[in-house]
Amino acid sequence: ILNVEQSPQSLHVQEGDSTNFTCSFPSSNFYALHWYRWETAKSPEALFVMTLNGDEKKKGRISATLNTKEGYSYLYIKGSQPEDSATYLCAFNDYKLSFGAGTTVTVRA
Amino acid sequence: DVKVTQSSRYLVKRTGEKVFLECVQDMDHENMFWYRQDPGLGLRLIYFSYDVKMKEKGDIPEGYSVSREKKERFSLILESASTNQTSMYLCASIHGRTGGEKLFFGSGTQLSVL
Numbered sequence: 001i002l003n004v005e006q007s008p009q010s011l012h013v014q015e016g017d018s019t020n021f022t023c024s025f026p027s028s029n030f031y032a033l034h035w036y037r038w039e040t041a042k043s044p045e046a047l048f049v050m051t052l053n054g055d056e057k058k059k060g061r062i063s064a065t066l067n068t069k070e071g072y073s074y075l076y077i078k079g080s081q082p083e084d085s086a087t088y089l090c091a092f093n094d095y096k097l098s099f100g101a102g103t104t105v106t107v108r109a
Numbered sequence: 110d111v112k113v114t115q116s117s118r119y120l121v122k123r124t125g126e127k128v129f130l131e132c133v134q135d136m137d138h139e140n141m142f143w144y145r146q147d148p149g150l151g152l153r154l155i156y157f158s159y160d161v162k163m164k165e166k167g168d169i170p171e172g173y174s175v176s177r178e179k180k181e182r183f184s185l186i187l188e189s190a191s192t193n194q195t196s197m198y199l200c201a202s203i204h205g206r207t208g209g210e211k212l213f214f215g216s217g218t219q220l221s222v223l
Contacts, residue, residue, distance in 0.1 A: 009149070031207045043113075043199070044152075046211035089151060093206060096167060097142060101151035 004092045006100035013080045013107050020076040021103040023090030027071035034091040035064055035075055038102070044089060047075075080107045112136075115200050115215035122222050128187040130218050132200030140203045141183035142212070143167075143175065145196040152199065158183055159206070190222045 005024045013019045025033065032051045036044040048057040053068040061078045077084055087102040116131035134141065140159050144152040144167075154167030156175040164175050172194060176184045183202075187194055200215040 006151075032209060034211065036212070043214040043216050044212075045214075049209045049211050051209050091152075091212070095206060096154060096157055096165070097201075097203070097206070097212065098154055098168065099144070099152040101149060 004090065004098050004100040006088075006090055006103050008103060009101065010104040010106070013077075013084075013105060015080060015082060015107055015109050017080055018076065018078045019080060019105065020074050021088065021105075023073045023075070023092075023100055025071050025073075025090075025092040025100075026094070027069060029094040030068050030092075031095065032093040033066055033068075033073050034093065034097070035073070036089045036091065038087045038089055039085075047088075075103075077105070080105075082107050082109050113200055113202055113213050113215040115198075115218050117218050118216065120218060120220045122187075122190050122220065124191060124222060126187075126190045126222075128190050128220070128222075130185040130187075130198055130200075130220070132183045132185070132202075132215055133181050134183075134200075134202040134213070135181065136202060136204070136213065137180065138202040138204045138213075139180070140206050141177065142201045142203075143173075143183065143185045144199045144201065145169070146199060146217075147196050155185065192222050194220065195222045196220060 035047040038044040050066040055066040087104045091099045142157040143155040158177040174186045201212040
Protein backbone atom coordinates (compact mmCIF):
# COMPACT_ATOMS: atom_id res chain seq x y z
CA ILE A 1 0.00 0.00 0.00
CA LEU A 2 1.36 3.36 -1.00
CA ASN A 3 2.32 5.59 1.91
CA VAL A 4 0.80 9.05 1.49
CA GLU A 5 0.86 10.83 4.80
CA GLN A 6 -0.76 14.09 5.83
CA SER A 7 -0.04 16.06 8.96
CA PRO A 8 -1.46 17.23 11.17
CA GLN A 9 -4.65 15.15 11.19
CA SER A 10 -6.61 18.19 12.35
CA LEU A 11 -6.07 21.79 13.31
CA HIS A 12 -8.07 24.67 14.68
CA VAL A 13 -7.36 28.17 13.42
CA GLN A 14 -8.61 31.57 14.51
CA GLU A 15 -10.30 33.60 11.81
CA GLY A 16 -7.76 35.79 10.10
CA ASP A 17 -4.77 33.63 10.99
CA SER A 18 -2.71 31.83 8.38
CA THR A 19 -1.90 28.14 8.48
CA ASN A 20 -0.20 25.39 6.54
CA PHE A 21 -0.03 21.62 6.49
CA THR A 22 1.90 18.87 4.81
CA CYS A 23 1.53 15.97 2.45
CA SER A 24 4.42 13.52 2.12
CA PHE A 25 4.65 10.89 -0.59
CA PRO A 26 7.14 8.49 -2.19
CA SER A 27 9.68 10.24 -4.39
CA SER A 28 9.67 7.60 -7.15
CA ASN A 29 7.28 7.01 -10.07
CA PHE A 30 5.84 10.48 -9.77
CA TYR A 31 3.24 11.75 -12.24
CA ALA A 32 1.33 14.34 -10.23
CA LEU A 33 0.29 15.51 -6.79
CA HIS A 34 -3.33 16.57 -6.27
CA TRP A 35 -4.99 18.65 -3.55
CA TYR A 36 -8.75 18.47 -2.90
CA ARG A 37 -11.08 20.27 -0.52
CA TRP A 38 -13.88 18.20 0.97
CA GLU A 39 -16.67 20.05 2.72
CA THR A 40 -19.28 18.26 4.78
CA ALA A 41 -22.17 16.83 2.72
CA LYS A 42 -20.41 17.66 -0.56
CA SER A 43 -18.09 15.86 -2.97
CA PRO A 44 -14.34 16.52 -2.91
CA GLU A 45 -13.37 19.33 -5.27
CA ALA A 46 -9.99 19.83 -6.86
CA LEU A 47 -7.83 22.71 -5.69
CA PHE A 48 -4.58 22.01 -7.49
CA VAL A 49 -2.83 19.43 -9.62
CA MET A 50 0.95 19.83 -9.69
CA THR A 51 3.26 17.90 -11.95
CA LEU A 52 6.70 19.55 -11.82
CA ASN A 53 9.24 19.81 -9.03
CA GLY A 54 9.16 23.35 -7.69
CA ASP A 55 5.59 23.95 -8.87
CA GLU A 56 3.69 26.62 -6.98
CA LYS A 57 -0.03 27.11 -7.46
CA LYS A 58 -2.38 29.73 -6.05
CA LYS A 59 -6.16 30.07 -5.89
CA GLY A 60 -7.33 33.09 -3.95
CA ARG A 61 -5.97 32.80 -0.40
CA ILE A 62 -4.89 29.18 -0.84
CA SER A 63 -1.56 28.17 -2.33
CA ALA A 64 0.53 25.02 -2.62
CA THR A 65 4.14 24.09 -3.26
CA LEU A 66 5.70 20.86 -4.47
CA ASN A 67 9.05 19.18 -3.86
CA THR A 68 9.19 15.89 -5.74
CA LYS A 69 12.83 15.15 -4.90
CA GLU A 70 12.18 15.01 -1.18
CA GLY A 71 8.56 13.92 -1.53
CA TYR A 72 6.46 16.62 0.10
CA SER A 73 3.90 19.30 -0.67
CA TYR A 74 2.65 22.14 1.51
CA LEU A 75 -0.78 23.72 1.39
CA TYR A 76 -1.08 27.26 2.77
CA ILE A 77 -4.19 29.17 3.75
CA LYS A 78 -3.68 32.90 4.24
CA GLY A 79 -6.08 34.86 6.42
CA SER A 80 -8.35 31.89 7.22
CA GLN A 81 -12.10 32.40 6.97
CA PRO A 82 -14.92 30.20 8.36
CA GLU A 83 -15.71 29.01 4.82
CA ASP A 84 -12.22 27.46 4.68
CA SER A 85 -13.35 24.87 7.23
CA ALA A 86 -13.08 21.53 5.43
CA THR A 87 -10.97 18.43 5.10
CA TYR A 88 -8.04 18.89 2.74
CA LEU A 89 -6.90 15.76 0.94
CA CYS A 90 -3.79 15.17 -1.07
CA ALA A 91 -3.47 12.40 -3.67
CA PHE A 92 -0.30 10.96 -5.15
CA ASN A 93 -0.50 9.88 -8.76
CA ASP A 94 1.98 7.16 -9.70
CA TYR A 95 -0.40 5.59 -12.27
CA LYS A 96 -3.10 5.01 -9.71
CA LEU A 97 -4.33 7.78 -7.42
CA SER A 98 -3.79 7.15 -3.70
CA PHE A 99 -5.01 9.57 -1.05
CA GLY A 100 -3.73 10.56 2.33
CA ALA A 101 -6.04 10.54 5.36
CA GLY A 102 -6.59 14.28 5.15
CA THR A 103 -6.14 17.35 7.35
CA THR A 104 -9.37 18.67 8.86
CA VAL A 105 -9.29 22.44 9.29
CA THR A 106 -11.72 24.23 11.59
CA VAL A 107 -11.73 28.01 11.46
CA ARG A 108 -13.13 29.70 14.57
CA ALA A 109 -14.87 33.03 14.08
CA ASP B 110 -21.68 20.95 -16.40
CA VAL B 111 -19.64 17.77 -16.02
CA LYS B 112 -21.15 15.05 -13.92
CA VAL B 113 -20.37 11.86 -12.06
CA THR B 114 -23.58 10.28 -10.86
CA GLN B 115 -23.89 7.57 -8.24
CA SER B 116 -27.17 5.75 -8.33
CA SER B 117 -28.00 5.82 -4.61
CA ARG B 118 -27.22 8.28 -1.84
CA TYR B 119 -28.13 5.85 0.94
CA LEU B 120 -28.39 2.07 0.93
CA VAL B 121 -29.22 -0.40 3.67
CA LYS B 122 -28.43 -4.06 3.02
CA ARG B 123 -28.27 -7.26 5.00
CA THR B 124 -25.21 -9.38 5.67
CA GLY B 125 -24.64 -11.86 2.84
CA GLU B 126 -26.53 -9.90 0.19
CA LYS B 127 -24.96 -9.14 -3.17
CA VAL B 128 -24.77 -5.37 -3.55
CA PHE B 129 -24.30 -3.30 -6.70
CA LEU B 130 -23.13 0.31 -6.58
CA GLU B 131 -23.42 2.11 -9.90
CA CYS B 132 -21.48 5.09 -11.20
CA VAL B 133 -21.97 6.94 -14.48
CA GLN B 134 -19.89 9.78 -15.90
CA ASP B 135 -20.75 12.00 -18.86
CA MET B 136 -17.28 13.34 -19.64
CA ASP B 137 -15.97 10.52 -21.86
CA HIS B 138 -13.22 9.81 -19.31
CA GLU B 139 -11.06 6.72 -19.75
CA ASN B 140 -10.28 6.27 -16.08
CA MET B 141 -12.72 5.56 -13.28
CA PHE B 142 -12.13 4.79 -9.60
CA TRP B 143 -13.94 3.43 -6.57
CA TYR B 144 -12.90 4.61 -3.10
CA ARG B 145 -14.27 4.07 0.35
CA GLN B 146 -14.06 6.66 3.09
CA ASP B 147 -13.84 5.77 6.75
CA PRO B 148 -13.20 8.16 9.65
CA GLY B 149 -9.50 8.80 10.15
CA LEU B 150 -8.51 6.76 7.11
CA GLY B 151 -9.22 9.16 4.27
CA LEU B 152 -10.08 7.75 0.86
CA ARG B 153 -8.85 4.23 0.21
CA LEU B 154 -8.71 2.93 -3.34
CA ILE B 155 -10.69 -0.26 -3.95
CA TYR B 156 -10.46 -0.73 -7.74
CA PHE B 157 -9.86 1.36 -10.81
CA SER B 158 -10.40 0.96 -14.52
CA TYR B 159 -8.41 2.59 -17.32
CA ASP B 160 -10.52 1.35 -20.22
CA VAL B 161 -13.63 -0.63 -21.02
CA LYS B 162 -13.36 -4.17 -19.61
CA MET B 163 -10.00 -3.29 -18.03
CA LYS B 164 -9.61 -3.18 -14.27
CA GLU B 165 -6.88 -3.13 -11.67
CA LYS B 166 -6.90 -3.74 -7.95
CA GLY B 167 -6.37 -0.83 -5.65
CA ASP B 168 -5.19 -0.99 -2.06
CA ILE B 169 -8.19 -2.78 -0.51
CA PRO B 170 -9.87 -4.99 -3.17
CA GLU B 171 -10.78 -7.92 -0.92
CA GLY B 172 -14.50 -8.59 -0.85
CA TYR B 173 -15.17 -6.43 -3.90
CA SER B 174 -15.30 -6.83 -7.65
CA VAL B 175 -15.99 -4.36 -10.46
CA SER B 176 -17.49 -4.27 -13.91
CA ARG B 177 -16.93 -1.85 -16.75
CA GLU B 178 -18.88 -2.94 -19.82
CA LYS B 179 -19.32 0.60 -21.18
CA LYS B 180 -16.98 3.55 -20.99
CA GLU B 181 -19.35 5.73 -19.02
CA ARG B 182 -20.35 3.17 -16.37
CA PHE B 183 -18.28 1.61 -13.58
CA SER B 184 -19.98 -0.71 -11.13
CA LEU B 185 -18.73 -1.84 -7.72
CA ILE B 186 -19.99 -5.22 -6.54
CA LEU B 187 -19.97 -6.53 -3.02
CA GLU B 188 -20.22 -10.27 -3.58
CA SER B 189 -21.45 -11.05 -0.06
CA ALA B 190 -21.89 -7.93 2.02
CA SER B 191 -20.41 -7.89 5.50
CA THR B 192 -20.76 -5.41 8.35
CA ASN B 193 -17.16 -4.23 7.91
CA GLN B 194 -18.15 -2.96 4.47
CA THR B 195 -20.41 -0.34 6.03
CA SER B 196 -18.86 2.84 4.69
CA MET B 197 -19.17 5.84 2.38
CA TYR B 198 -18.32 4.85 -1.20
CA LEU B 199 -17.12 7.45 -3.68
CA CYS B 200 -16.76 7.07 -7.42
CA ALA B 201 -14.44 9.33 -9.41
CA SER B 202 -13.28 9.75 -12.97
CA ILE B 203 -10.40 11.43 -14.79
CA HIS B 204 -9.47 11.72 -18.43
CA GLY B 205 -5.73 11.05 -18.33
CA ARG B 206 -3.76 9.86 -15.32
CA THR B 207 -0.27 11.01 -16.15
CA GLY B 208 -0.78 14.70 -16.68
CA GLY B 209 -2.23 17.66 -14.88
CA GLU B 210 -5.89 16.70 -14.97
CA LYS B 211 -8.11 16.49 -11.93
CA LEU B 212 -10.53 13.93 -10.55
CA PHE B 213 -14.27 14.51 -10.64
CA PHE B 214 -16.23 12.86 -7.84
CA GLY B 215 -19.75 11.60 -7.43
CA SER B 216 -21.79 12.59 -4.40
CA GLY B 217 -21.15 9.28 -2.62
CA THR B 218 -23.20 6.32 -1.45
CA GLN B 219 -23.52 5.72 2.28
CA LEU B 220 -23.88 1.96 2.62
CA SER B 221 -25.01 0.34 5.84
CA VAL B 222 -24.74 -3.44 6.14
CA LEU B 223 -26.81 -4.85 8.99
